[in-house]
Amino acid sequence: MKRPTIGDVARLAGVSTATVSRTLHSPEVVSETARNAVLEAVRYTGYTQNAAAQNLRQRRAKAVLVLVPDIGNTFFSEILAGIERVASAAGLTILIGDTANDVRREEDFLRYLRNGRADGVLLLNGRLPPSVIATLDEGAGRPPMVTISEALDRQVVPHVGIDNVAAAELAVRHLLDLGHRRIAHLCGPADNILTRQRLAGYRRAMAAAGIPAGRESLLAGDFTAESGGRAALELLALPERPSAIFCSNDEMAMGLISVLHGRGMAVPCDLSVVGFDDIVFAKTYIPALTTIHQPRSDLGERAMHSLLALLDGTLEQQQAPALLEARLVVRESTAACRAPR
Amino acid sequence: MKRPTIGDVARLAGVSTATVSRTLHSPEVVSETARNAVLEAVRYTGYTQNAAAQNLRQRRAKAVLVLVPDIGNTFFSEILAGIERVASAAGLTILIGDTANDVRREEDFLRYLRNGRADGVLLLNGRLPPSVIATLDEGAGRPPMVTISEALDRQVVPHVGIDNVAAAELAVRHLLDLGHRRIAHLCGPADNILTRQRLAGYRRAMAAAGIPAGRESLLAGDFTAESGGRAALELLALPERPSAIFCSNDEMAMGLISVLHGRGMAVPCDLSVVGFDDIVFAKTYIPALTTIHQPRSDLGERAMHSLLALLDGTLEQQQAPALLEARLVVRESTAACRAPR
DNA sequence: TTGTATGCGTTATCAG
DNA sequence: CTGATAACGCATACAA
Helix, strand or coil: CCCCCHHHHHHHHCCCHHHHHHHHHCHHHCCHHHHHHHHHHHHHHCCCCCHHHHHHHHCCCCEEEEEECCCCCHHHHHHHHHHHHHHHHCCCEEEEEECCCCHHHHHHHHHHHHCCCCCEEEECCCCCCHHHHCCHHHCCCCCCEEEECCCCCCCCCCEEEECHHHHHHHHHHHHHHCCCCCEEEECCCCCCHHHHHHHHHHHHHHHHCCCCCCHHHEECCCCCHHHHHHHHHHHHHCCCCCCEEEECCHHHHHHHHHHHHHCCCCCCCCCEEECCECCHHHHCCCCCCEEEECCHHHHHHHHHHHHHHHHHCCCCCCCCCEEECCEEECCHHHCCCCCCC | CCCCCHHHHHHHHCCCHHHHHHHHHCHHHCCHHHHHHHHHHHHHHCCCCCHHHHHHHHCCCCEEEEEECCCCCHHHHHHHHHHHHHHHHCCCEEEEEECCCCHHHHHHHHHHHHCCCCCEEEECCCCCCHHHHCCHHHCCCCCCEEEECCCCCCCCCCEEEECHHHHHHHHHHHHHHCCCCCEEEECCCCCCHHHHHHHHHHHHHHHHCCCCCCHHHEECCCCCHHHHHHHHHHHHHCCCCCCEEEECCHHHHHHHHHHHHHCCCCCCCCCEEECCECCHHHHCCCCCCEEEECCHHHHHHHHHHHHHHHHHCCCCCCCCCEEECCEEECCHHHCCCCCCC
């Protein structure tokens, strides 16, 4: 009826609880006879170690918290899959906190760190919640953490991501190579670091081509498809329409294309579009979206590895960011236009 | 340096640890003076209860496991959001297990139930892993669980979902009302219960309209966009092409439309399409997709409420399924066609 | 209303 | 190689 404990197993195997524990943790230190008796008893009783007791005794949770702005965003969920893969290989559980970009919710999840439910944290949300900032100087007492994708302004925590500036440059250069001169940029939310980095890349590429790209070539968005749709309307109202646009992410690009399509403006014939992220739907979209592909699984795996190292103390808290490679994926939305559809 | 314990707080407040514990759990039973002293000490020390110790003592994890086939699928992630909302309101943590539709991974996550990391489980994966089936007869010993969206064949566990048969009928009737007679159906994976239910709805609607709908009107898919693309090729090769198709989910519909578009066949002009689920991208897609909308948040919330009830013993294990309402959302993919695009 | 004492199930230390 | 035993931090039964 009740779940078997280590004591039950010990009794059945005719050994002490210590031996049972040892058999389960380091089988090599117990005699073969004892080991077999224990394993047999474990099988017979169906014994499983009680996680709470272990955590209490060992003062660790064998779990890590992952803070993500939106689980539903496939961009994040593939990173999560990468994280999960290495976490579970290391015997760690992951606690996913969907923060909906809300600081209150972030703080809320961080209590898992304080009450010992999690041993460390992976930050995908581009910001350090206040309560964590407070611990930064402490050195110890400071929770093991790694940022992914969205770096912090101050580089105070190990980070795994891509070089967004360079990737954005790649995207814009692609449009330039296609012969476009009037290239607009649809930005993400103003306070976001990705927005700033991708904007910088856009500017750098335009400057390198000797093309002025002032405020008038910038549209404001917030990474949602809806904001892309609004930007489309702005774009339509422009006195001199661009022939191409680089969008700071794929959702906005799709929202934009969708509304343009509704107004009779076709992509790529009337406007070439490049997105960013290469989300799953990018290639199913009509037109299939030219975009920057990020190695999402790798980002997750790499970051989890770093966190593991931090947890064993193998890795320093201060550290140069690990930048993985992003690449341009050319699809239909920047194709040369034969005949208008 | 070290994290404060209940003992530290007690000492500082000049009371016993029992009083501290009581203050935190049922403030009304301790005197105001004691309570204030304790709360003051808690603030001063920054004390937080240790979850492992609580779990060990109370023999529960205050956590539930949620098994989902694919977190990245927005269909599931919105359900998750609903679950999370009520779970966190009830002070429970959710452990998300992305099973990738792999029984081995399911079993793997279920160890959380046995080792006491989770108190119950929410199943979104449409199947009962073998180790759970084994416990079904036990009554007690059987873990509290609720299925969501995908029911089990035998109704042995509380379930929250929609009436898929009726919803599919709704979709097909919409096409019939539009005047379509040759209506195909793109199925999901053969062994999936949703596939069977939606197929049944399709058949029922066709039969009610007196239209024969045999095997020749059925295309095989597996819920992925790729399989939708393959189905498009099959469809193109058909001797008598249908004028409309009902797809068992949105991803397949999009994959299908995308490939058709590549072959010069336009939706809705050459073929009307209805999907199922109303995933986030359905309305941004070109053409915007007519589909069946499921109340995803509600499904999650409702299911979590049921599980909570199961956990307090308020609810029976055996129970009629809770069926929430799904509705048809009419968009461009079944629009009347003025001029070919 | 409060305090004392016990045990939740493990693991690590320390003798043997 | 093995066993006894003391924590780990907390919540509750019981006594006061």
